[in-house]
Structure formats: C-alpha cells, structure tokens
Amino acid sequence: MKYDMIVVGGRIGGSVSSLIASQNDLDVLMIEKRQEIGTPVQCAEGTTYQTFETLDMKPSKKYICSDIEGAMVHAPDGRSIDLFEYGLMLENFTNEKTKGCILDRKIFDKHLAIQSAKAGTEIMVKTTVKDLIIKDGRICGVVAKHLGKTMEIHSDIVIAADGVESNMTRLAGLDNPKNPKDICSCAQYELVGLDVDPHWLHFYFGREIAPGGYLWIFPKGKESVNLGLGIRSPENTAYHYLKKFTAKLDATPVELNIGGVPLSGPIDKTYTDGLLVVGDAAGQVDPITGGGIHITASCAKIAGEVAARAIKMEDTSAKTLQEYDILWRKEFEEGLKTSLKYRKAADKLSDKDMNALAEYFVTNHSENFSKLGAIKFLGKHPHLLKLIKEFL
Amino acid sequence: MEYKADKCGYCGACVAVCPHELLKQVENQIIITEGCDDCGKCTIVCPLGALNSEECP
Known part of the structure; x- marks a missing residue:
C-alpha cells in the first residue's frame, strides 16, 4: 500500500490536516486507534468562533451546544469575579469572530472526519500504529496493526497527530518523555441537574479544589454541563477532586472523561524528513488555559497545505517541510511563550x-x-x- | 508500579511521562513492557489512580 500522506490520529489535528491535503488532490490515509472517531471525549469542549472561520466552516447548531455570554471566576475563599463586569476577556463575549462557544466534540470530530472522507481521505479505525518506517534517515511510512494483522503502509509524508501520548514524535526523535509537572491530569463529568446559566462559564481556583490547575463548569446547552478539573499534584488523583467537588451537588453524571493535557508549550521542532507534528503531540496547547482546539485546527490546516506543496514539488525533505514550522510559529509561538511565562508565575501563587x-x-x-x-x-x-x- | 486495568480509562497521560517509554497505548488498554524502576511519574498523572493509588471510581 502506498499513499502520498499518512495521518496518525483522527481527532481535530488529524481530520483537518487530512481534509486540507485531500482537497489539494493528495492520496491520504488517516489512521485512528479507537474504533469510533470522536470518542471518548478528552476535552472541556470550549473554543471560539475563530475555529470555524479558520476552517472556512459555517458554524452549525449540530455541534455547537452553547454560545458564551459571560464568565465568573471563583477565588479560593469563595469570592466571585464577573469577568464581563470587569472588562476582562471582553473579546470572548462581544466580538462575533472571537466569541466563545461550547462544542459537542463527538459530533464535531466526526463531522470533520466525514468532510475529510468526502474530500477523498481513506480512513482506518481501530488501527494502532506500532512503528515508523525509516529508510536512509527519512520517514517513509508506518507499521500498523488492525485486529491482530500487522501491515506496512508507505507514504511520502507522515503527519503525527497522535495526541499527548504520541509515540510518533518519540520514534522520529522530536520529543522526549514529559515531566509530570508539565502534564495536567484531568477528570470531567458531563452532569445533568446543575442549575447554571447555559451561556456562562465558571472557573474555580484553590488548593482544596484543583491544586496546580483549576475547575471549570462549561454549559452544554440547557440540559447538561461539563464539570471538570485539571490538577498538577502528586497527592491525590484528578478523580478524587472531581468526586469531592461534585459530592455536594444535586446533579448526576452521564459521562466521565479523563485525559492528560500538555502544558509545556510547543516542542522544539515539529518537522523532520518526511514527517510533521500537529496538535497535542506538538504541544500546540495554551499552557495557561489548557485550550488547544483553535491553535490545533489552524496549525493542522497549515500542515495540510505545506504537505500538499511538498508532494507537488516531489520534495518532502526536512528543508522543505520546515515551512510548516516557520508558518505556525509565526502565528502562535509568541502567544504560547507568553502564556507559559504566566503559567510559571501563576504556579507560585498561593x-x-x-x-x-x-x-x-x-x-x-x-x-x-x-x-x-x-x-x-x-x-x-x-x-x-x-x-x-x-x-x- | 502496579497497574490496575479495571481502574484505567486509557487516556494515555501515563504514556506521555514514562521516562523509559515502557508504556504504550493500544485502543482501550495500556501495554507495559518490562523494565520499570518505580519512578512513580505515571502514578502522578493518572487521573483515575490506575497506577498504584488508593482512589477507586
């Protein structure tokens, strides 16, 4: 089997890069390890309308659960600050383009994968990538396993969109194991019965609530909310703090989501001969908020475009693919670095x-x-x- | 390090921090290769306490 491009991972980063590459006439295969694209959810599902603009998509009620009109921050002593009233984050409440919303990732991710498939991407689900095929120092395919059957699949470019647990970046020599201090351990319930405004976000801070992170309540329409938290602490699990906070609430879960979010900022190099890295695997996540949907979508779009150009030039060397690294850093690196600086300072706040x-x-x-x-x-x-x- | 498969939510957070790259995530399981020196990094990031913790979902 031979493709122009193989994408490892079928969430936002994977689907967007494969969609753009397929739209540019590349033969693309996307490989997802889960048997169902979009599940399980490992996300608080908040983003801004910029995401749809970046992707040239008409926002749809199909996957937008809530529009955000305001946010409240709760200090450890219970004091609440209305961000709208204080003129903070105003862009996210008032500007149509940067306004916040809560997605249904199961539907959104599946929708993106469907668009990609319609553009020509072939998709393999329940398939794990075990290894990269490297020839003369150049990545030229993957070794995949599906239902016990191992196969070699060749391509001119591989896109690593395989998340925080990425072994593609390790195999390509682009990343090392992370320090636990740089991984936010998260647990979230989708809860029914909580009486909150369906257009407001809530953030709670404090060592007793979410040490080294924060707790969020994001409304998913009128019927349920995502109540989750991220922590960086060896003392107890994220699940422990989730149970503790929700014990006093008169609400019941319909879903439990867990995951690790990389807060270390971007990896040093997101390209090599025959490979590009996007999304969580590349550290394209805001180190303060842990949000990465818009950044990942934008970077994956650039990756798809650069890959298409490289294939047309018949040159997928690191030198050509470096364009991706330059372009996405131009747009996001400064913001991510500033955010990392703030995060490190905020880590010191008692x-x-x-x-x-x-x-x-x-x-x-x-x-x-x-x-x-x-x-x-x-x-x-x-x-x-x-x-x-x-x-x- | 003890891995309790029935407490695992296979999110992959542990895979990201294992310094010896002994943990691999397949669809809904974590596969552990021999060679663990009990550094404890995976237990810190596991949201559910599947890696040697007292918490139980």
Missing part, C-alpha cells in the same frame, strides 16, 4: 495570593483602578510584587 488579588478586583471596580491603589495593594503584598517584577 491561595492567599489569589484571595488577595480577587479582593483587589472586587474592591477596586474597573473605573476606580488607579496607579496609587495598585501601588498600595502591592505594598501590602510584597510576594505578589516580586512575581510581577519577574514578568517585567
């Missing part, structure tokens, strides 16, 4: 610090923000002043 910051926001309403007020506040909290200095 519950006390977060409570103090929340108090500052609540008592100094947006129109009352003043330099003098800020200086007085920081004078009272020298630890925070030190953190801010590290930023500047």
Whole structure:
C-alpha cells in the first residue's frame, strides 16, 4: 500500500490536516486507534468562533451546544469575579469572530472526519500504529496493526497527530518523555441537574479544589454541563477532586472523561524528513488555559497545505517541510511563550495570593483602578510584587 | 508500579511521562513492557489512580 500522506490520529489535528491535503488532490490515509472517531471525549469542549472561520466552516447548531455570554471566576475563599463586569476577556463575549462557544466534540470530530472522507481521505479505525518506517534517515511510512494483522503502509509524508501520548514524535526523535509537572491530569463529568446559566462559564481556583490547575463548569446547552478539573499534584488523583467537588451537588453524571493535557508549550521542532507534528503531540496547547482546539485546527490546516506543496514539488525533505514550522510559529509561538511565562508565575501563587488579588478586583471596580491603589495593594503584598517584577 | 486495568480509562497521560517509554497505548488498554524502576511519574498523572493509588471510581 502506498499513499502520498499518512495521518496518525483522527481527532481535530488529524481530520483537518487530512481534509486540507485531500482537497489539494493528495492520496491520504488517516489512521485512528479507537474504533469510533470522536470518542471518548478528552476535552472541556470550549473554543471560539475563530475555529470555524479558520476552517472556512459555517458554524452549525449540530455541534455547537452553547454560545458564551459571560464568565465568573471563583477565588479560593469563595469570592466571585464577573469577568464581563470587569472588562476582562471582553473579546470572548462581544466580538462575533472571537466569541466563545461550547462544542459537542463527538459530533464535531466526526463531522470533520466525514468532510475529510468526502474530500477523498481513506480512513482506518481501530488501527494502532506500532512503528515508523525509516529508510536512509527519512520517514517513509508506518507499521500498523488492525485486529491482530500487522501491515506496512508507505507514504511520502507522515503527519503525527497522535495526541499527548504520541509515540510518533518519540520514534522520529522530536520529543522526549514529559515531566509530570508539565502534564495536567484531568477528570470531567458531563452532569445533568446543575442549575447554571447555559451561556456562562465558571472557573474555580484553590488548593482544596484543583491544586496546580483549576475547575471549570462549561454549559452544554440547557440540559447538561461539563464539570471538570485539571490538577498538577502528586497527592491525590484528578478523580478524587472531581468526586469531592461534585459530592455536594444535586446533579448526576452521564459521562466521565479523563485525559492528560500538555502544558509545556510547543516542542522544539515539529518537522523532520518526511514527517510533521500537529496538535497535542506538538504541544500546540495554551499552557495557561489548557485550550488547544483553535491553535490545533489552524496549525493542522497549515500542515495540510505545506504537505500538499511538498508532494507537488516531489520534495518532502526536512528543508522543505520546515515551512510548516516557520508558518505556525509565526502565528502562535509568541502567544504560547507568553502564556507559559504566566503559567510559571501563576504556579507560585498561593491561595492567599489569589484571595488577595480577587479582593483587589472586587474592591477596586474597573473605573476606580488607579496607579496609587495598585501601588498600595502591592505594598501590602510584597510576594505578589516580586512575581510581577519577574514578568517585567 | 502496579497497574490496575479495571481502574484505567486509557487516556494515555501515563504514556506521555514514562521516562523509559515502557508504556504504550493500544485502543482501550495500556501495554507495559518490562523494565520499570518505580519512578512513580505515571502514578502522578493518572487521573483515575490506575497506577498504584488508593482512589477507586
């Protein structure tokens, strides 16, 4: 078997890169290890309307569960900050293009795979990629296993879209095992019965709630919510904190989702001879929020375009494929690096610090923000002043 | 390191951190190759405690 391009992984990164490549007349095979594309969900499902614009898709109610109109942040001491009222994240509530929404990933991912298949992509499900075929230092296919049968499949380009557990990047020598501090361990229930506004997001912070991360409540329409959390802590499991938070709620789960989110920022190199890396495998995830849908979709689109150009030029060497790395970094690297810097600073915030910051926001309403007020506040909290200095 | 398959949600978080690359994820199972030195990194990131933890779903 021989294809122009093999895509390993059939979620957003895989489907988008295969879709674009197929639209550009490449012979594409996409391989997904699960037997069903879109499941299990390993995502809080929040994104912005930019995702559809990037993908040239008309947003559809088929896979958009909720439009977001506001968000509330809850400090460890229970103090709540309305982000809309404080003029924070306004773009995500007001601008039509960058407005937030909650997806149904099962439907969205399947929809993308269907579009890709309609454009000509062949898809293999329940198939695991065991190895890369490397000849003279150049990747030229994969060894796959389907229902006990092992097969060699050749291609000029391989796209590694195989997630946080990517063994493609390891086999290609582009990534090393991660430090547990850089992996956010997540657990989430889709809950029925929770009385929340279907257009509002909630974020909870605190060592007792989600150490080293945060807890989210994202509405999925009027009937259910995604209530999940990500932690970075060796003391207890993400599931432990999920049970703890939901024990007091009068709501019942219809789904349990788990997963690891890479918060280390992008890997150093996302291309080599005959291979490109996209999505979680490439670390294309915001280290502060853990969100990656829009970044991944954008990068996967670039990967599909660069792959198509390389195949047409009959040159899939690292030198040609480097264009992908240059183009996606131009668009996202600075933002990801800044976010990583913020994340590292935020890692140092204690519950006390977060409570103090929340108090500052609540008592100094947006129109009352003043330099003098800020200086007085920081004078009272020298630890925070030190953190801010590290930023500047 | 003890792996309890009935507690596993096969999310792959453990695969991402194993320094010796002994863990592999096939569709709905984690396959562990011999050579573990009990470094404990996988137990830290496992959301369900399938790798030597007290939690039970």
